[in-house]
Amino acid sequence: MTRVAAPSRVHFGLFHVPPGGEAAPGVRAFGGVGLMVDAPGVAVTAQPADAWRFEGPLASRAQAFAMRFAASLPGDARRPFRVLVERCPAEHTGLGVGTQLGLAVAKAVAVAAGFPALPAEDLAARVGRGERSGVGVHGFDRGGLVADAGKEPGEAVSALLAHVALPPAWRVVLFTPPAPASWHGPRERAAFAASPGGDPDGLRRLAETAVLPAARAGDFGAFADAVHAFNLRAGEPFAAAQGGPYASPEVADLVADLRKAGVRGVGQSSWGPTVFALAPDPDAATGLVPRFGRRAPATVARVSGGHAVSAG
Numbered sequence: 001m002t003r004v005a006a007p008s009r010v011h012f013g014l015f016h017v018p019p020g021g022e023a024a025p026g027v028r029a030f031g032g033v034g035l036m037v038d039a040p041g042v043a044v045t046a047q048p049a050d051a052w053r054f055e056g057p058l059a060s061r062a063q064a065f066a067m068r069f070a071a072s073l074p075g076d077a078r079r080p081f082r083v084l085v086e087r088c089p090a091e092h093t094g095l096g097v098g099t100q101l102g103l104a105v106a107k108a109v110a111v112a113a114g115f116p117a118l119p120a121e122d123l124a125a126r127v128g129r130g131e132r133s134g135v136g137v138h139g140f141d142r143g144g145l146v147a148d149a150g151k152e153p154g155e156a157v158s159a160l161l162a163h164v165a166l167p168p169a170w171r172v173v174l175f176t177p178p179a180p181a182s183w184h185g186p187r188e189r190a191a192f193a194a195s196p197g198g199d200p201d202g203l204r205r206l207a208e209t210a211v212l213p214a215a216r217a218g219d220f221g222a223f224a225d226a227v228h229a230f231n232l233r234a235g236e237p238f239a240a241a242q243g244g245p246y247a248s249p250e251v252a253d254l255v256a257d258l259r260k261a262g263v264r265g266v267g268q269s270s271w272g273p274t275v276f277a278l279a280p281d282p283d284a285a286t287g288l289v290p291r292f293g294r295r296a297p298a299t300v301a302r303v304s305g306g307h308a309v310s311a312g
Contacts, residue, residue: 001047001312002112006104007036007143007304008089009096009136010172011270012227013234015207016150016200031150031158031200033207033230034096034135034269035276036143037172037301042100043086045312046108048079056085058101065105065127070113072126077113093176094269099136102127104307107140111309125156134158143306145215147207150200162208164215166303171285173277174269175296177250199233206230220280224265227278231267247272254295261291 015031044062054063062085070078083105091097106123110116120140124130130137134148134157144165148158210226235245246252246268254275258266265278275296279285282300289298 001045002108003043003045003086003310003312004104004108004111004307005310006042006044006100006107006140006307007038008041008100008301009139009269010035010037010174010274010276011094011096011133011135012211012231012267013203014133015204015234017237025153028150028152028158030132030134031148031161031204032133032135032234033145033147033211033227034133034139035145035166035172036136036139036304036306037174038304039174039299039301040087040089040095041304042088042097042104044101044104044108045084045086046081046105046112047312048112049082050080052080053082054085055083057088058085058091058097059083061091061098061101062105065102066109068127069106069109069123073113073115077115079113081109081112083108092271094272094274095174096136096270099124099129100140102129103137103140107307107309116309121157130157134160138163139304139306141306143304145212145303147212162212164212165305166215167218167220168303169281170220170303171279171282172301172303173279173285173288174299174301175254175275175277175292176299177248177254177273177275177296203230203233206233220278221264224263224278227265228259228267235268251275254292258288258292261288263288 011034016029018029066083089095089097103123106127110118120137124137135146137157138160139146142163147161149161151158214223251272255266258277263277269276285300
C-alpha cells in the first residue's frame, strides 16, 4: 500500500487578475504568493485491487482524478487500485483542496504503479490542476512559502518564482466560519470576468521587496505586516463581486478584530471563508484559539515541508 500525506494551501492573493478573466498573449497572468501548512491536510492511500474502488470523503472527486491520471500512463501500467481518501478538508473553504487531493491521488497511484519520480508539475498537468495559481502545485513538493510567477496562455502550470523555508517555530491559525461553499465554479468565473484588473506590478513588487525578504530573514513582524498588506490589496480587484476586499462581512469583521487584538499577519485565504492568522510561536498561536475559536472552528497548523510518501 502507498500512502501520500499532502499539506493544505493558504493563498495570500494573486499578482495579476487579467481584465475579463482571460490572459493576453505574452502576459503572465495570475501568479501570487501562498503558504503550505500541515493541517488540516489530505491523506490518500492506493493499493492494488482486482477492480478500481474509491472510498472515503470526496471519493467521486478522487475517482475522477485517478481515472484521468491512469489514462495518461502507458497501457501496460493501467492496472486497477483501491483508492482510499483517509482525510480531506471540506471543499471550497480557501485551502486548495481540489489541487491537493488531485495531486495526492495522482502521486499515490503513480508510486503504486511504478512511477515514483513524477514531479508535481507533471502530476498537475495530467489531472488538470493549476489552471490559475501554481502555489499549491509547487508547494505540494516543496512546502514552505511559495511565489509563482504567473502563466502565459498555453502553459500548464505557472513558473516558480521563489520558495522560502520558514522558521520552524512559526505557526498559522486557521479560522473557518460556517458559510455556504459558493465561491467556485460559475460564480468564481463570473468574478474573474467582472474584475477590472488590479495592480500586478505593485503586488509583485510588494512580494519581492517585503514579503519574500522578511521571510528569508526570519523577521516575523515584517513578514506579518507585509502579508496583511499584500492580502488586502490582492482582494481589491474582487471588491465589486464580494462587496469589499473580503468574501463576507463575517470574514471582514474577524480580520478586523484579530488586528485589534494585536495579530498583525491576518487575512483571507483565497476566496475564503477561511481566515489565517500568523503567529511567531506555538504559545501565541494556541492563545488565539480560546479568544476567537467561538466565532469559527480553529486549527493550529505548522508550516509544511511538502508531501510525504510512505509504504504500508
